[in-house]
Amino acid sequence: MARQTTERGKEFLSSFEGVVLKAYPDPGTGKAPWTIGVGHTAAAGAPVVVKGMVITHATAMDILSRDLVVFESWLNKLVKVEITQAQFDALASLIFNIGPGNFQKSSVLRLLNKGDKLGAAAAFASWNKAAGKVMSGLVRRRAAERTLFETGYYGSAIAANDDETVGVVMASGSPHPEGVRALQADLISLGLLPVGDDDGDFGRETEAAVRAFQLKHALTVDGRAGPATRSAMAAALKKAAKPIAVAMFPLRDQPLDLPAAA
Template identity: 60%
Template sequence: MALSKSAAGLQHASGGKGFKPLVTSEAGQKFLSVWEGVVLSAYPDPGTGGKPWTIGIGHTSAAGAPVVTRDMTITRAQAFEILARDLQLFEAVVRERVKVLISQQQFDALVSLCFNIGGPAFAGSSVVRHLNAGRYLDAAAAFELWNKAGGRVMSGLVRRREAERALFETDIYVAGGAANDDVDVGTVLRRGSKHPDAIRALQLDLIALGWLPADRDADDGDFGPNTEKAVIGFQTKSSLTVDGRVGPATRSAIAVALAAKGARVAVGMYPLPGQKIVETLAA
């Protein structure tokens, strides 16, 4: 385990004699992308139905170049190039605040946490306090305290924190191999997903928009064929990628459509950038 191995594989995050400052590894970027989602076409802020537009791995114009516009598209490679630049701010916070020796994998886990909760929250967190006091096990456990949004525990954040803690403790990228279409983690919901609270929230939104009947068969359960059909219908009408999968772009479009109807959003996954949580049913 990383917490008990020798210092041979550890270094100060800010570098030092014979070492360059740590930056997020390729595996760390892939790990983070699983939880943030990778969207190759710009999608609107769910609160405004427009600006700020988001693309790639949670990138908005506020983070710097490139400026995101309505019809913008990028490649997957470009999404990760943009992410690498966006991460520089959060990497700098980790390098500045962490004063003890850590591994590359521990750095990646800390950057993932910082990216998700923000630099100021990370800097003042018990994760950093425990770590700088040499209490690595306590620091690892403290990851799981950051599991709420809107004051409520969100199942998606619970899973993300568990994966970050595992990476920090073991140097194993638990979700690192999960950035493909066959793994049900992170921000994407799809046929066969086994997160009933998140799926129920999605279904409530689809019912409100008229894509699912309110008396649909209960055995549709965790994203069954009826839910997939409804998602495909919504994606087709909304000129989205038609794949039956609900990621950030589809989630945002659903929120915009609900706002246009004056209907309340049942948040079915992580809140998107700028999205105010009115009622949290799941993550």
Template identity: 60%
Template sequence: MQTSHNGELFIAAYEGVVLRAYPDPATGGAPWTIGVGHTSAAGAPKVAPGMVITRDQAFDILARDLKGFEAAVLKAVKPPLKQHQFDACVSLCFNIGAKNFSSSGIVRHINAGRWPEAGAAFALWNKAAGKVMSGLVRRRAAERTLFEAGQYGLTLASDGDETVGVVLARGSAFPEGVRALQVDLMRLGYLPQGEDDGDFGLKTEGAVERFQAATLGLAADGRVGPATRAAIAAALARAGTAPQVAMYPLAGQAPDLPKAA
């Protein structure tokens, strides 16, 4: 089996689609990431500072990156899976790693024929560094719904987002986009280095509000839409540095300067 097109869109909706390489927020450098969570550790292409790709290239890279996770799911899970169950398992495996997935209670329940228990076990994988993350809570709930009911949810409603851009706010479901936003806020001095909360939490919201309050024409509401993204990119340009990515560009948007709304 292979991940379906809707499955790829589902994963991209939560990972983000980043067309300009950006650094790890914790190090300010390696590992560099591009596309749908792609780093050099996953294989070609090697990610380097300044690298820019197209949206189509991002999904081509994702399809290659998913092959190892698809193989891990097929190896770990013994009963045959329906396409939507397979897509949900690949999404989880891609996010938590093949080793964690293979040893998870989800796999044990599936192999024992305990399907309801397998669905419920998705919710257990909601922590990063021992801390419950609201973005992971939302992703696990969506994966469970996909696994149990075949509903792809957020993915199939994305056409509107591609027109107006995604708005980031507290509890955002786009962790890769949030991390990229935090990098830009750190470089502008609104978020202290190393104090990102790993999610769109109170620290990130406060940094956004401080930036908005200092920027003419922006409401200090802590929400990051196209206008705030464009203002962040402009502020970085004035500081003499190109934005890594204020939020991942969508179809029709430039790779580093989203359209203002």
């Protein structure tokens, strides 16, 4: 019988991909293709994502289930040995992130089909780069996937999600100064913070700058820099021919170099 990703597996995957409940635009155009849920665009099938679209977390998981069918099909076709459900869930997270083409030629699959499950588990770690650069966010994700594959432990990555934007969100008091500093650099480039205010402290001035940007761009004005806000910031920076420090992330295939609980 063909396997499917479990509910725990979907929560595990989405804890790294992020769940966005309000549609956000392509960072390069500020328009289509619009993205919602767990990286869903109209290219993946229904529903068609349009500006202003809002969904619940439950709907995001339903859409993810449909989007996962194609990846699950690839796994069921390519994996030739018996694996546990936890191992399937770990592989589903990997193939969703790196794509079927990369997975098909990966040492993870080659070693697994040779019966070397320990070698396959160790090979997860090789998929830790974006644009040729090792990303600590991908290092953490691969380590969690390897742990799930080897032990069946889904870990603390699964959060108690409710109907709000979740994923990598920076907000007042964020304990990750490296990410906040990059966000502040983008806000300075947009003229919303004074030059020199990139101190890594998400305080009242930074929150006010985020709110000002959200108000100007018809976003939810909550002072929280989540994927939708940063996507709009990326589009604004690109239009102004300004460098982008962090605003573009995390979008599909562009992991943010921050812990997922930022």
